[in-house]
Amino acid sequence: MSELEASGSSGRVSLAEPEHKRIDRLMDRGDELRAQMERGDAVALLGLTAVRKHRTEYNIARDKSLSTDDAAKQPAPATAYIFHSLKHPSEVYMLRRVYGRLFLFLSAYTPRQKRHEALCQRIKRTSKDVSEFHEDANRLIERDEKEADNHFGQNVRDTFPLADVFVDAREPRELRSQIDRAVRLVFGHPFVTPTADEYAMFHAQAAAMRSADLSRQVGAVITNPEGEVIATGCNEVPKIGGGAVWEGTAEDAEIDYRDFKMGFDSSARWKQKIFTEIFERLRSEGWLSPEKSKLDLDQLVDLALNGKGAPFKGTRAAGLLEFGRVVHAEMHALTEAARRGQATRDAILYCNTFPCHMCARHIIASGIRRVVYILPYPKSLAKELYANEIQVDHERISSIRSVTFESFVGVSPNRYLSLFEMPERRKEENGFSVEWDPGNAIPKVHEDISYTKREIEELHDLSEYVRGLN
Structure with a gap:
C-alpha cells in the first residue's frame, strides 16, 4: 500500500533516504490523500485500482478477445490479493462493503517493545545520525497508533481490533503455523476446531450484546483453568436482586432502570x-x-x-469513569461468580475490551491469573497504577508472579460461526472421515461476482479526485 501511495503522489518518495524520514513522508502522503478526498479509506482505494488493473491484465493474457471492461469484471481464478497494510478503520469497512466475507482481515500482534527494537534497527541501518533513532522510533510508533486530533490520520489502534483473525508475530515459526491454520479454516478444513481462547471470547462477545449502554457494548467471561465458563457479564446498570435485567421478562420489566429508560447518561x-x-x-x-x-x-x-x-x-x-451507573462487564462477571459460589482463584477472564483501572484492582484481588482482551481502552490506567501487579502484552520478563493481560490471538468472534461451522460433510458414505485435499480445496465462503460492480461504486470518488488534479 505504501508503494502505491508513493507512486501515486505528486512527489515520489526516495527509498535511499533515512528510514524514519521515508516512513514519515509516506505517512504524510497518506494523511494528505485522506484529507483531500475526505475519506479515511482513500489509500485502500488505490489498492482497489491495483486489483482491477491486475485482474484486467491477467484475464486479457488468458483470452485476447476480452475487452478491457469485460476483463475487469471477471474474477481471476485461484488468485488472492494482499493489502499490506491497513492504517484506518474506514479501509476495513470499505473492503468489507465491497468483498463481503471474501475479505479476510488479519492483524499481526507484536509487543510494543519488540516493534520498537525492530524499527530502531531499520532506522540505524539507513541513518548517519544514530543518536536519536530511539526517539524517532517511539515517535513513529505513537503516530502510527493514532494521530491526535486528525480524523484522517494514521489510526492502527482502532483498525487492529477489527480483524477476522489475530496472529502472534513474535516468533516466525509460530506465526507461520497460525496463518496456515487460518488458511485451512478459510478453505473448509472439516476438523479445525476452536481453541479455549476462541471459545471463551466468542461467549464474551455474545454477553456484550446484552448491554444497552449508551456508550459501548462490553462483554466478559470467566473460565476455570480447564476452559469451562463459570460466569459472564456485560456493562449494564445493576438489577435489584443481582445481575442485569433480561429483555422480555415481566418481572424484570418492573425494575428496569437502565440508562436509556432514564433518558440520559x-x-x-x-x-x-x-x-x-x-x-x-x-x-x-x-x-x-x-x-x-x-x-x-x-x-x-x-x-x-x-x-x-x-x-x-x-x-x-x-x-472520568466513576460517575456512570453501569456495572462494568468484568465486575458483572466477578459478582455473578460470587453469587453462584464459583471460585475465581487462578481463573481466566476474557473481555472484548481492555479493563479499566477500577476493574483491574478487583481482577487482581479476586485471584484471576490471566486476562485476554481485543479492543484497547485508552482511558485505562491499569498499567500505570498496577505496574508491579500486572504484566501487559509480555512487555517485561520477571520471576515475580503477576496477572498477565494479553492481546487475543485466534479467530475473531465476528467470524467464529462462519469459519467453525461444520462443512457439508465430515464422513464418507462408508462412515470413514473425509480426507481434506488442500490442492483441490475451495474457499468455504462464496460470494457472487457483483463485487466487481461494488469496486466501481467505491472508486467513483477517486476518479473524481484524479480528474480534479488534471
Whole structure:
C-alpha cells in the first residue's frame, strides 16, 4: 500500500533516504490523500485500482478477445490479493462493503517493545545520525497508533481490533503455523476446531450484546483453568436482586432502570456539573479573562469541552469513569461468580475490551491469573497504577508472579460461526472421515461476482479526485 501511495503522489518518495524520514513522508502522503478526498479509506482505494488493473491484465493474457471492461469484471481464478497494510478503520469497512466475507482481515500482534527494537534497527541501518533513532522510533510508533486530533490520520489502534483473525508475530515459526491454520479454516478444513481462547471470547462477545449502554457494548467471561465458563457479564446498570435485567421478562420489566429508560447518561451529566463548579470557582476568584467572565457557565463548559480548540476535550478530567451507573462487564462477571459460589482463584477472564483501572484492582484481588482482551481502552490506567501487579502484552520478563493481560490471538468472534461451522460433510458414505485435499480445496465462503460492480461504486470518488488534479 505504501508503494502505491508513493507512486501515486505528486512527489515520489526516495527509498535511499533515512528510514524514519521515508516512513514519515509516506505517512504524510497518506494523511494528505485522506484529507483531500475526505475519506479515511482513500489509500485502500488505490489498492482497489491495483486489483482491477491486475485482474484486467491477467484475464486479457488468458483470452485476447476480452475487452478491457469485460476483463475487469471477471474474477481471476485461484488468485488472492494482499493489502499490506491497513492504517484506518474506514479501509476495513470499505473492503468489507465491497468483498463481503471474501475479505479476510488479519492483524499481526507484536509487543510494543519488540516493534520498537525492530524499527530502531531499520532506522540505524539507513541513518548517519544514530543518536536519536530511539526517539524517532517511539515517535513513529505513537503516530502510527493514532494521530491526535486528525480524523484522517494514521489510526492502527482502532483498525487492529477489527480483524477476522489475530496472529502472534513474535516468533516466525509460530506465526507461520497460525496463518496456515487460518488458511485451512478459510478453505473448509472439516476438523479445525476452536481453541479455549476462541471459545471463551466468542461467549464474551455474545454477553456484550446484552448491554444497552449508551456508550459501548462490553462483554466478559470467566473460565476455570480447564476452559469451562463459570460466569459472564456485560456493562449494564445493576438489577435489584443481582445481575442485569433480561429483555422480555415481566418481572424484570418492573425494575428496569437502565440508562436509556432514564433518558440520559449520568456520567455526562456529572461531568457537566463538575466543570460548571470549576468554572464557577475560577470566575469568582478572578482567574478568567474579562471576555470569558461575561459568558454564562453553560456556555463556558460547552466551549471548554466541545468547542473549537476545546482545552479540556480528551483530558483525563473529561474522561472520568466513576460517575456512570453501569456495572462494568468484568465486575458483572466477578459478582455473578460470587453469587453462584464459583471460585475465581487462578481463573481466566476474557473481555472484548481492555479493563479499566477500577476493574483491574478487583481482577487482581479476586485471584484471576490471566486476562485476554481485543479492543484497547485508552482511558485505562491499569498499567500505570498496577505496574508491579500486572504484566501487559509480555512487555517485561520477571520471576515475580503477576496477572498477565494479553492481546487475543485466534479467530475473531465476528467470524467464529462462519469459519467453525461444520462443512457439508465430515464422513464418507462408508462412515470413514473425509480426507481434506488442500490442492483441490475451495474457499468455504462464496460470494457472487457483483463485487466487481461494488469496486466501481467505491472508486467513483477517486476518479473524481484524479480528474480534479488534471
